[in-house]
Amino acid sequence: MRTVAVRVALVCLGLFGLSALTVSAVIDRVTDSFLNRQAEETIGAELDGLLVHLRQGGMDKLVQVLRDRTRVPRSPDLFVLTNARGVPVAGNLPGLPEGVGADGWLAFRTAEGEAGGRAPAVGVVRTLADGHRLLVGTELGQWQGFRTQIVRALFWSFTVLLAISAFGGWLVSRHVTRRLEVINRITRTIIDGHLHARIPRSPNGDELDRLAANLNDMLEQIEGLMAGLRDLSEDIAHDLRTPLNRLRGQLELALSEAREEGPVRDLVQEAIVEADRLLEMFGALLSIAKAQAGYQQMPLSAVALPPVLRRVVELYEPVAEEKHITLTLRIAVSAVVRGHEQLLAQALANLVDNAVKYTPDGGRIDVVVASGQEPGSTDVTVADSGIGIPSQEHERVLGRFIRLDWSRSTPGNGLGLALVDAVVRLHGARLAMEDNQPGLRVRLSFPDAGSQGFEAAVERSAGG
Amino acid sequence: MKILVIEDDPKATALVVKGLREHGHDADHVDDGAAGLKRAQSGQYDVLIVDRRLPSHDGMVIVRALRATGNDTPVLILSALGSLEDRLYGLRNGGDDYLTKPCSLGELIARVEILGRRRSPPAEETRLKVGDLEMDLLARKVRRAGRSIELHPREFKLLEYLARNAGNVVTRTMLLENVWEFHFDPQTNVIEVHIARLRQKIDKDFPAPLIHTVRGSGYCLRA
Numbered sequence: 277m278r279t280v281a282v283r284v285a286l287v288c289l290g291l292f293g294l295s296a297l298t299v300s301a302v303i304d305r306v307t308d309s310f311l312n313r314q315a316e317e318t319i320g321a322e323l324d325g326l327l328v329h330l331r332q333g334g335m336d337k338l339v340q341v342l343r344d345r346t347r348v349p350r351s352p353d354l355f356v357l358t359n360a361r362g363v364p365v366a367g368n369l370p371g372l373p374e375g376v377g378a379d380g381w382l383a384f385r386t387a388e389g390e391a392g393g394r395a396p397a398v399g400v401v402r403t404l405a406d407g408h409r410l411l412v413g414t415e416l417g418q419w420q421g422f423r424t425q426i427v428r429a430l431f432w433s434f435t436v437l438l439a440i441s442a443f444g445g446w447l448v449s450r451h452v453t454r455r456l457e458v459i460n461r462i463t464r465t466i467i468d469g470h471l472h473a474r475i476p477r478s479p480n481g482d483e484l485d486r487l488a489a490n491l492n493d494m495l496e497q498i499e500g501l502m503a504g505l506r507d508l509s510e511d512i513a514h515d516l517r518t519p520l521n522r523l524r525g526q527l528e529l530a531l532s533e534a535r536e537e538g539p540v541r542d543l544v545q546e547a548i549v550e551a552d553r554l555l556e557m558f559g560a561l562l563s564i565a566k567a568q569a570g571y572q573q574m575p576l577s578a579v580a581l582p583p584v585l586r587r588v589v590e591l592y593e594p595v596a597e598e599k600h601i602t603l604t605l606r607i608a609v610s611a612v613v614r615g616h617e618q619l620l621a622q623a624l625a626n627l628v629d630n631a632v633k634y635t636p637d638g639g640r641i642d643v644v645v646a647s648g649q650e651p652g653s654t655d656v657t658v659a660d661s662g663i664g665i666p667s668q669e670h671e672r673v674l675g676r677f678i679r680l681d682w683s684r685s686t687p688g689n690g691l692g693l694a695l696v697d698a699v700v701r702l703h704g705a706r707l708a709m710e711d712n713q714p715g716l717r718v719r720l721s722f723p724d725a726g727s728q729g730f731e732a733a734v735e736r737s738a739g740g
Numbered sequence: 741m742k743i744l745v746i747e748d749d750p751k752a753t754a755l756v757v758k759g760l761r762e763h764g765h766d767a768d769h770v771d772d773g774a775a776g777l778k779r780a781q782s783g784q785y786d787v788l789i790v791d792r793r794l795p796s797h798d799g800m801v802i803v804r805a806l807r808a809t810g811n812d813t814p815v816l817i818l819s820a821l822g823s824l825e826d827r828l829y830g831l832r833n834g835g836d837d838y839l840t841k842p843c844s845l846g847e848l849i850a851r852v853e854i855l856g857r858r859r860s861p862p863a864e865e866t867r868l869k870v871g872d873l874e875m876d877l878l879a880r881k882v883r884r885a886g887r888s889i890e891l892h893p894r895e896f897k898l899l900e901y902l903a904r905n906a907g908n909v910v911t912r913t914m915l916l917e918n919v920w921e922f923h924f925d926p927q928t929n930v931i932e933v934h935i936a937r938l939r940q941k942i943d944k945d946f947p948a949p950l951i952h953t954v955r956g957s958g959y960c961l962r963a
Contacts, residue, residue: 514820518752521842525755528845531955532762545955555842556925563924566823587920590894594933618824622924629927692927 281450288445289438296434300427307426311419312398316381319400322353323412327402335408342366352415354386354397360407372401372411379403386415396420455484459491471499506565517558524551560691567619567698576614581645581656581722582607584621589643592628601632602640609647611654613722615703623699626692627658627718635662635715648721659717670709696720741856742784745769746776746802747791747818752841756789759845760852773797777805785813786856789848791841792819792830800833807834814855818848824923846957850909857908868903871963873942873950875903882942884950889941894919898938902951902961911958935959 330338342355346368356367364371373384379401385394399413458476465473474495475488531544589605596603613620631641639661648655665673674697700707700720710717743760747753748771760767768785770776773796780788780802788806792799803815814837817830822840830838837851868875872885880896882889891899898919902910912931916922935951943949952960 517842521844522751522755525759525845529755529758529762552844555844556927559925587922591920591922591926591930591934592928594937595928595930598933616824618923621922625922625924625926632928 280453281446284449285442285446289442292434292438292441296430296438300430300434303430304423304427307423311416311423315398315414315416315419316400319398319412319414323400323402323410326410326412330404335404335406338410339366352418354399354411354413354415356411358409362409365408367411369411372409376401376409376411384413452484459484459488463491466495471495471502506568512561514558514562517555517562520551520554520558524548524555527551557691560695563619563622564691564695564698567695567702576616578612579615579617579620581611581613581620581654584617585624585643585645585656588621588624588628591625592632596632596641599632599635600638601635603628603632603643604640605643607645609645609654611645611656611722611724613654613703613705613724615722616699619699619702623696623720624656624658626696627720630692631658631660631662631716635660639715650721652724654722654724656720656722657717659712659715661712661715664711664714664716665709667709667711673709674707741786741853742766743768743787743789743852743856744776744779744785745789746773746780746794746799747771747789748794749791755845756848759849763849763853765852771795773799773802777802780806780813781809781811783811783813787852788813788815789852790815790817790835792817792821800830800835803830803834816848816851816855818843827923844911844957846909846954847911847913850911850914850957854905854908854910854914857905865904868900868906870903870906870961871948871950872946873903873963875900884942884946887945891938891941895934895938895941898934899942899961902959906961909954909957909960914958 326338326341329341333340339357342357343366345351345353346355346366351368354367354369356369356372357365358372359365362372369386373382376382376384381398381400383396383398386397396416397413398416399411401409401411403409455478462473462475474492477488477492478485527544527548531541531548534541534544585605585607589603593603628641628643635641641658641660644655644657644659646655646657647653674693696718697707703722705720705722708719708721710719743765745753745756745760745767747756747769750771753769753771757767757769768779770779771794773794776790776794779785790799790802794802799817799819803817806813806815815835816837816839817835818839818841819826819830820841827838827840836855839848839851866876866878868877874883875881875896876883877900880893882891882896882899898915901915901918912929913925915931915934916925935953939949939951943951948963950961950963952962954960
């Protein structure tokens, strides 16, 4: 988010810099032409004055006046009067500048050695009646100094202005990005399951505030819909279970009535098995709904993962052995997570259950508890050498009732991984599926109890 | 066994009562908490099945009232409230077993029978004997007909639970709860395989099996 603030500051700097350059160029140009005009006007007035002297007092008077004028040393005002042969008669210049042609304005440089010399100057040349030529000019130095002053003033004021604009841009955008950051952070919290979170409103009712209000309204609706959906699935699972259970009870009674072996008994037996499958499915749906809704209801306790995993692995050992599958458990760290022991056990059992189901005879399953890839976390991995799940299906298999084509022949209701996913979310953990080459490796990353990640994760998941 | 069902759902009650009678028990029922408490206090019942959500009371009120008067008739709490906290609450307040509704009839009856026979419990028993099978709980040794049998710790626990409830049906759920401490049903029937393994060790080399399968319900250890 900082980058937006920096970017805005840079854009401000760029725009202000560009306009400062433009303004400087315009001011420079205007100043330049203004100064030239001033110089020309001054020179023109001087020339007119000298011509008046010439008219009134003749050439001698003019020479006299010029001598008076040039008595001041190092004067920026330049004069030279040459006779018909081009020899200077009076003035503070050694002669007319080289290459002077017809009368009129000219720009030239003063001769070497004179008052520092080779200074830029402008002047006007007028040919007088008897072949004398008069040049009146001025060194531009004084005027240039003024111009330099202006440019320097412009430079410093624009520098300050640029700094202020960049800082202001950064400040304004930081203010905005900070509020956006709040919205972002809370949105993240909500995505992580903390659906009760709301974005704080500011009192000024600006666009961001309206965005917050709209997002909050949207959340309100989503929450209502979610709650409705959850209640619905819980109600369905529960209300369907009750009559189904009665049906099962009646079948049990029927079974005990049909005393002798025979087709009726077998049919009733099969019906009971089917009823059990349905009941199991509803039970699984209820568990998922509870795990999803259970953020507030269930208090967390410290659960040591190794003993839970030992019991799970022990439970499945004989089944694995029947399929000649090597089932190993390696505990590298004694991980304690905060959570719900039974739900964790059920999720881990589902993973091992799946692994046993989808690993062919003679395969292997490795359950490992180790320090996580991220510091302060513990990874539980269940890796099998079975058929695996193509990576494009990884997301989908976490949904309810999802069964991949090749798994339809194995028993199961497509709810196992959905429950794992719900339980993992409830614990602020993360689930990743990886290619075990061959087979599937499911990695559950739990934040350690007591680690910072844990506090954050549980606050996210338990707070809602 | 004489059993009192305190439950207000007539359909559920009818089924439970019928099931209990099918299994040779004498079952009465009341649908009201106050009347239920009065009947239960008569002391003529071996087991009480108490629903938690009754029209007049929470079933737990009845259980606490009974315990307060020194009545220790075993109580099975039957409730739709199935969270771990609900179970713990029920068991800490005088309940002897807790079953979440809906549940299978076989499960209910198996649990009731176990409760009924626990009236004279083998308190701190160190030796269990079922037929020619002997378990030494301190030395953790098992012998059948004088022959020593090696069991893994979990197999020992499984056999111990079966032996403690010898003659009664124990369901898969009961085994999962008591031997593995899991309050959920795994997708695969892993218990069946554990029992098959135990049979290999306990029954295979002997003429009469001790572990019996009760179809649709569970298992029973009896001579």
